[in-house]
Amino acid sequence: QQLLGNNRVRAVAMSATDGLTRGMEVIDTGAPINVPVGGATLGRIFNVLGEPVDNLGPVDTSTTSPIHRSAPAFIQLETKLSIFETGIKVVDLLAPYRRGGKIGLFGGAGVGKTVLIMELINNIAKAHGGVSVFGGVGERTREGNDLYMEMKESGVINEENIAESKVALLYGQMNEPPGARMMRVGLTALTMAEYFRDVNEQDVLLFIDNIFRFVQAGSEVSALLGRMPSAVGYQPTLSTEMGCLQERITSTKEGSITSIQAVYVPADDLTDPAPATTFAHLDATTVLSRGLAAKGIYPAVDPLDSTSTMLQPRIVGEEHYETAQKVKQTLQRYKEL
Numbered sequence: 001q002q003l004l005g006n007n008r009v010r011a012v013a014m015s016a017t018d019g020l021t022r023g024m025e026v027i028d029t030g031a032p033i034n035v036p037v038g039g040a041t042l043g044r045i046f047n048v049l050g051e052p053v054d055n056l057g058p059v060d061t062s063t064t065s066p067i068h069r070s071a072p073a074f075i076q077l078e079t080k081l082s083i084f085e086t087g088i089k090v091v092d093l094l095a096p097y098r099r100g101g102k103i104g105l106f107g108g109a110g111v112g113k114t115v116l117i118m119e120l121i122n123n124i125a126k127a128h129g130g131v132s133v134f135g136g137v138g139e140r141t142r143e144g145n146d147l148y149m150e151m152k153e154s155g156v157i158n159e160e161n162i163a164e165s166k167v168a169l170l171y172g173q174m175n176e177p178p179g180a181r182m183m184r185v186g187l188t189a190l191t192m193a194e195y196f197r198d199v200n201e202q203d204v205l206l207f208i209d210n211i212f213r214f215v216q217a218g219s220e221v222s223a224l225l226g227r228m229p230s231a232v233g234y235q236p237t238l239s240t241e242m243g244c245l246q247e248r249i250t251s252t253k254e255g256s257i258t259s260i261q262a263v264y265v266p267a268d269d270l271t272d273p274a275p276a277t278t279f280a281h282l283d284a285t286t287v288l289s290r291g292l293a294a295k296g297i298y299p300a301v302d303p304l305d306s307t308s309t310m311l312q313p314r315i316v317g318e319e320h321y322e323t324a325q326k327v328k329q330t331l332q333r334y335k336e337l
Contacts, residue, residue: 002225002226010224011026012178012179012183012225013179013180014033014048014177014179014180014184015176015180016177031066032066032067032068033049033066033067033184033188034050034064034066035049035050035065035067035188035191035192036050036059036061036063037065037191037192037195037199038063038196038199039163040059040061041168041192042131042163042164042166042168043158043162043165043168044056044059044168044169045148045169045170046059046168046169046170047170047171047172047185048172048176048179048185048188049180049188050188053171054148056162065194065195066191067184067187067188067190067191068187069191069248070248071247071248072250076252076253076254077250077252077253078100078251078252078253080100080251081310081315082098082099082100083096083097083098083310084096084097084098084099084101084124084258086123086124087123087124087127088119088120088299090299090301090303091286091299091301091306093323093324093327094301094303094306094308094311094327094328095284095301095303095306095308096284096310096311096316097258097283097284097308097310098258098283098284098308098310099203099258100203100256100258101251101258101282101283101310102259102261102281102282103259103260103282103283103284103285103286104261104262104263104278104279104282104284104285104286105261105262105263105286105288106263106270106285106286106288107263107264107265107287107288107290107300108264108266108267108268108288108290110293111288111289111293111300112293112298112299113209113210113262113263113264113288114209115298115299116262116286116288116299117209117260117262118147119299120207121134121147121151121156121205121207122150122154124205128203128205130166130203130204130205131166131167131202131205132156132166132167132168132204132206133167133168133169133170133189133192133196133204133205133206133207134147134167134168134169134170134189134207135186135188135189135190135208135209136170136171136173136185136209137172137185137186137189137209137210137211137213138173138174138213138214138217139173139174139210140173140174141171141173141175143209144169144171148169151167168189170185170188171185172185172188178216178221179221183214183217183218183221186208186211186214186245187245189206189208190245190248190249193206193257194248194257196255197252197254197255197257200255201255202255203255203256203257203258204255204256204257204258205259205260206257206258206260207259207260207261208261209261209262210264211261211262211263211278212262212263212264212265212266212274213264214241214242214245215234215235215241215242215274215277216274218234218235218237218241219233219234219238222234222235222236222237230273231273232272232273234273234274238273238274238277239277242277242278243281246281261278261282263275268290270287283309283310284306284307284308284309284310285305285306285308286301286306287301287302287306288300288302289301289305303327303328303331304331304332304335311324
């Protein structure tokens with residue numbers, strides 16, 4: 001991360017640092033982290049280094065890819081606009097998702113972000129028919145386990161013939177050090193998705209739960225790497241780090257990556273630098289409200305706070321647009337009363 005001179009550098013640990021002492025010899029591999037990609041990854045669970053952690057034996061590593069890559073060039077990008085149906089009525093009517101776009105699910109603790117992501121995986125991954133990549137970035141291990149079991153039950157992961165599975169899972173959970181837990185696992189998941197898009201020319205779904213933990217990890221190690229903390233104690237390189245990840249999630253002439261990201265909102269404050277930085281990259285935002293969740297209305301989508309660049313008459317049609325606007329007017333009037 002940083003060269004101090006005199007053969008000394010600052011680096012980020014990708015696994016536990018127990019037993020490490022000053023003066024130990026460090027060997028430079030001369031290469032970035034390379035992870036397995038392609039069909040061999042489907043139906044399996046990996047860690048940040050691309051090592052399988054599901055006790056199902058080794059993975060074919062004949063095709064690997066480095067996790068640090070540049071974003072596609074302007075000339076390669078695809079700008080066609082089309083709607084991505086989710087089957088969740090409040091979303092499809094008021095803030096529709098874009099195929100090949102980036103979508104954020106914003107909410108505080110316990111308002112149903114992960115449950116909504118699991119519902120979307122259920123609705124989309126089954127009907128979509130293509131491949132999905134799920135990146136569990138710094139979330140609860142229990143949720144990761146639940147998701148794995150649920151996918152096996154629904155057939156998205158095929159236990160009899162693992163190669164026919166439709167999803168690859170990557171977990172860097174809460175119990176791991178910040179380097180592995182969050183800073184890099186998002187990039188590992190994205191690298192696998194990019195291979196399906198660029199080489200297999202497929203439309204891929206990339207689920208990231210939770211993108212806030214990616215930022216949080218950067219902030220944890222930022223001061224240790226000798227960087228001055230910025231607003232609210234976040235790293236000064238917050239926008240750059242987020243940009244490096246988000247700019248790679250895009251649609252090219254070969255295929256598309258549609259990304260659905262859960263974004264934890266600290267203390268329900270949408271102006272916090274982490275969610276505020278994420279907002280800039282998204283095509284659609286679904287904001288989950290604690291007030292609605294408290295009333296027992298699920299999914300707790302706030303229809304007035306959620307936005308989408310796709311809600312235009314020329315894309316969704318006049319009738320859809322007019323209906324959505326009338327619904328919003330009625331809800332706004334109800335809120336005022």
